[in-house]
Amino acid sequence: MEEQLTLFPIDTEFEVSKERTTSDKIQLVSFRELIYEITDTGYLTHAIVSYPAKFIPQVVRYAINTYTKEDDWIIDPFAGSGTVGVEAYLCKRNAILYDLNLLLNHIMPLKVYRGEERLSKEHLCNLLDSMQNNQTPPFTPAWSNVEYWYAPEILTLLSQYWGFVHNIDQDVYAGIIKAALIKVSKRFSYTEHRTPKLARSKRKLAAIDELLQQNWQEQLNQIVHDHCLKTLTDINNFMMHTRHHQNQVEFQGGVDSSYIEVPRECDTLITSPPYLQAQEYIRSTKLDLFWLGHTEDEVRELSRLEIPYRKADRIIHTETLDKVREKLTRKDLINRLDSYFCHTINALENAMNRLKPNAAACIFVGNPRIDGITVELWRILSEYWTERGFSHEKVYEDRIKTRQLFGVRKNKNPDGMKSEFLLILRKTDA
Ligand SMILES: C[S@@+](CC[C@H](N)C(=O)[O-])C[C@H]1O[C@@H](n2cnc3c(N)ncnc32)[C@H](O)[C@@H]1O
Incomplete structure (x- = not known):
C-alpha cells in the first residue's frame, strides 16, 4: 500500500482537547523515521504476495522493540499476510497468528521458511x-x-x-x-x-x-x-538473516477470531483490526483463493464471517461509541457499527484474555468516518478496556498524507484517513 508521510518532529506531545484527561496525550511520530533501519516496506519476504491494508513493517518493529523481549510470544488475531510473524521471527520472538483469510496458510510457509540449505x-x-x-x-x-x-x-x-x-x-x-x-x-x-x-x-x-x-x-x-x-x-x-534463530511462528488461516480459543498464554498483542468502512479482504483475494484450490462454498462461508457483515450478538457501549451511535440516523449504518465493534472486540478479547499480567496490547487503527461522523477507534477501544483490567498507556499518531485502501471510495470521507494510531494498553489484573 503506497502512502506518503508528512514528517513531524518525533516525541512531540500535545493534548487533543483541554477537557480531556492526561490519558488523551498523543505522541506524534513517524514510524518510518523512528525505524530508519527498514528502508523498504517490502524488504526480505514481506512482499512475496500483495495484500490489502498491510501493516508497514516499521510499525510492527517499533512495537516489538519497545514492548517485547527475546523469545516472547506475540499474538495477532488479524494477521492478514503475516507481517507480525515475519517481524517477530526476524527479531527472535515467537508468534501465533490467526486470520479469517485462508491465504495466510499459503503465504506463511514461504515468508518464514526455515530450510537447512539455500534454495536452488x-x-x-x-x-x-x-x-x-x-x-x-x-x-x-x-x-x-x-x-x-x-x-x-x-x-x-x-x-x-x-x-x-x-x-x-x-x-x-x-x-x-x-x-x-x-x-x-x-x-x-x-x-x-x-x-x-x-x-x-x-x-x-x-x-x-x-x-x-x-x-x-x-x-x-x-x-x-x-x-x-x-x-x-x-x-x-x-x-x-535468521539462520541462528530457533523461534516458532504458528499460524491458522480460515479462522474466525471472534470465536477462537487461544491455546497458550502470550506476552504481547500486536495487531491491526479490519477497517470499519472497507472490509473486503475475502472478496479482494478470492481470485487467488480459487486458483489455490479453494471452493466456492469455502469462500462464501468466509465472506459471511467477515467483520462487519454479520449480526452483532451483543451491543458494545462506551462513552464515545454511544455518542457516535446517537448521531447516526440510518439503521443499516447503526447495525454495521454494532457488528463491527461486537466482533472486533470479541476477537481482540479472545487474544487479550490470554495475555500475561503486565503484558502490552498494541493495536494499530485508523480514525474512519461513518456517514460523515469520525469514529475515534483508539479512544473507543481504550474506554472499553480500561474498565476491564487494562490501563491506557499511550497513543502514537502516525500521520499519513495520502492513502488508498481500496481504490476510489464513495463515502463522505473523500480525503481518506489522515492519521493512524498505535494504541498501547497494559494488562493490570493479576
Ligand atoms: C487490516 S487487515 C490485517 C493486515 C495485516 N496486519 C497485514 O500486515 O497483512 C485485517 C484482517 O482482518 C481479517 N478479518 C476480518 N474478519 C475477521 C474475522 N472474523 N476473524 C479473523 N480475521 C478477520 C481480514 O481477513 C484481514 O486480513
Whole structure:
C-alpha cells in the first residue's frame, strides 16, 4: 500500500482537547523515521504476495522493540499476510497468528521458511521449464464465474500452469511458483490489478484485448520467471538473516477470531483490526483463493464471517461509541457499527484474555468516518478496556498524507484517513 508521510518532529506531545484527561496525550511520530533501519516496506519476504491494508513493517518493529523481549510470544488475531510473524521471527520472538483469510496458510510457509540449505535456482528454473512444456491435466478453479474474468486463451494457459503446480511436490518451490502465478492470474485477468478490489473495467478489457495482439504469452512467462527468482532470492536472504534463530511462528488461516480459543498464554498483542468502512479482504483475494484450490462454498462461508457483515450478538457501549451511535440516523449504518465493534472486540478479547499480567496490547487503527461522523477507534477501544483490567498507556499518531485502501471510495470521507494510531494498553489484573 503506497502512502506518503508528512514528517513531524518525533516525541512531540500535545493534548487533543483541554477537557480531556492526561490519558488523551498523543505522541506524534513517524514510524518510518523512528525505524530508519527498514528502508523498504517490502524488504526480505514481506512482499512475496500483495495484500490489502498491510501493516508497514516499521510499525510492527517499533512495537516489538519497545514492548517485547527475546523469545516472547506475540499474538495477532488479524494477521492478514503475516507481517507480525515475519517481524517477530526476524527479531527472535515467537508468534501465533490467526486470520479469517485462508491465504495466510499459503503465504506463511514461504515468508518464514526455515530450510537447512539455500534454495536452488537451477531446480526452480527446471520446474519452470517443465511447467511450460507440461502435459499434466489442466486445473480449472471450482468457480462458476471464472470465464467472466478471463479471455479464453489466457484461461487455458493459466489452467495449464496451475495444473502443473498442483501436481508437483507441495514444497517451497511449488509455493514460490504459486506466488508468481497468483500475480499473473490477476495481472492477466479482466480485473483491475492495481486495486485490491475485484472489479472488471472497460480500461482493463481494452488492455487485455491489446495484449492479446502482442506476445502476451512471453510477457506472462517473463513475469512468472522474474517473480519466482526474486522470491527465491528473498527467501534465501531471509534464511541467511535468521539462520541462528530457533523461534516458532504458528499460524491458522480460515479462522474466525471472534470465536477462537487461544491455546497458550502470550506476552504481547500486536495487531491491526479490519477497517470499519472497507472490509473486503475475502472478496479482494478470492481470485487467488480459487486458483489455490479453494471452493466456492469455502469462500462464501468466509465472506459471511467477515467483520462487519454479520449480526452483532451483543451491543458494545462506551462513552464515545454511544455518542457516535446517537448521531447516526440510518439503521443499516447503526447495525454495521454494532457488528463491527461486537466482533472486533470479541476477537481482540479472545487474544487479550490470554495475555500475561503486565503484558502490552498494541493495536494499530485508523480514525474512519461513518456517514460523515469520525469514529475515534483508539479512544473507543481504550474506554472499553480500561474498565476491564487494562490501563491506557499511550497513543502514537502516525500521520499519513495520502492513502488508498481500496481504490476510489464513495463515502463522505473523500480525503481518506489522515492519521493512524498505535494504541498501547497494559494488562493490570493479576
Ligand atoms: C487490516 S487487515 C490485517 C493486515 C495485516 N496486519 C497485514 O500486515 O497483512 C485485517 C484482517 O482482518 C481479517 N478479518 C476480518 N474478519 C475477521 C474475522 N472474523 N476473524 C479473523 N480475521 C478477520 C481480514 O481477513 C484481514 O486480513
